Amino acid sequence: MARSRPAWSQRSSGTRLADARLARDPTVRLNAAMTAPADPLLPLLPQAADSFRPWLVWYAAGERVELTGHVLAMWAAKSAGFLEAEAGTAPRVRLALGPSWRLVTWCLGTWLAGGSVVLGDDGAPAEVSVAFTPGDLDPVAEVQVLVPRAPLAVRWEGEEGSGSAGLPPLVLDGVADVMTYADSFPPATAGPGHAALTLPRHELGAWRGSEADKEHEAVGEPTWATLSRQETAHEAARLPEEGPAVLIQESASATAMLAVLAAWRAGRTAVLVAPDAEESLVATAARQERAARMSLSAGC
Template sequence: MTRPDDLVRLLRSGESARPRLIWYAPGERIELSGRVLATWAAKAADLLQEELDAEVGTRVGLVGTPHWRLIVWALATWNLGGTVVLDDDAGVDVLVLDGHRLGDLLHGGTWSPGDPATRGAEHVVALTRAALARRSPVALPDGVIDEAAILLTHADEMDPLDTADDDDTALVDDDATSSYADLVAAASPARAGTGDGTGGRDAPTRRHVPGSIPLAEVLRTAVATWATGGSIVLTDPEWEADQGGDPSAPAFARVLESEGVSAPRA
């Protein structure tokens, strides 16, 4: 049985130099190998554990349209045995969201731990979507963590202090709750890759995952695909619109073909 907290180890093992996540956004193409993706997740997990006292059961809210950095924070949360929370009405211990969205939430421009505007979070992490950013492009309230400025200072590997039980909650969204035992297993077979990821006869699946679908579905598709050795091509909604808005559009289809997509969208 593969659990979500197994994924960082799996991404580092076997053919770890092979691309496991490819991201398209306007003006951007980012390719992350299994090793690089696992390293990003380890850095985020180290930040959560060492600076924010995260542990088994810590609730980490992720807010925003699907992005590769949000997936990194999901992997980091599971590596610690925490709970990824995608229900916008649920309280959280840590909230990760685009820095520019804080202005919409904090009308007074200030923030303090426990603020109802950030769902009672004791810690807020401002995510920057630009690939090479080394600081937030917007001014952040005092106390808010600038992910772009601090994440690269953290360790490339980390050891969690404890391990979640099978029945601990891994993912909460508007429609469902999944435990550590069932998050990967409950994913539809249509989402999973077909190869074993170890260089066997069947090439691992490369699946297109549109960023226009809910983040919960993106995460479920990603974990099921990675657990079976596959990879994903994640596309930003703005990029999708620029390519004709549909994978059947000629420009869109050419990109997916060039990336070796071998499975339909999630």
């Protein structure tokens, strides 16, 4: 899949590289951090020192992936470094990864880089598109990335059943190209009002357990909602701080990611189960992780 520079993109690769180098300058970031309002989203995210317990456990058919806060922070740092180098500061990143542990790591990397996550095709341009399959890539995005589904894969090796192997032309590898970046990344400066998450409005309504967002659609208002970093952190305030691990099985990426943030905000482990997992696997995950299933209407 060859890609050309979109008409809306005015920055040259040299300008993006200069932006990235400037953004990584510790003095620049320190001065920005001292003058900018506090970022309410960063305290919810795992840090390198969080190695004492799992923050995220992923279950799918034949798969169990356990990630401590330290490991998640490493993936976030590498993804953020990659995004900043390829797309400059505060990129808009469209993710077509479904509810999965890969979705979580790319959300973390985007937010660490000061960027905004887009879950779906809202019609607005995004600098970066990340997907499992070539058909789900945004053809207009300047940076296109393919991620393998297999949890232990070291590179993208082709779409299962397609008969082809290797990356399409000019498409980057969401593991092999990302792993070359450092394990640490100084957070980009992003204030409370900066965009963090664009999602379908009906999914936001499902998360809130309200019909309000469906009513917006009925009167012709936009079917997409964009949450700021402050609003995203606020939406995650759903669970009490005392309680078991949180079992999450959602068909929508947006509600799954918000549920993961809610678990973390409450200091609890997020147990994310694949949407197509059989009920026996869901029961196994709940038993092994001592997790309580999250209800969007009542929490857990």
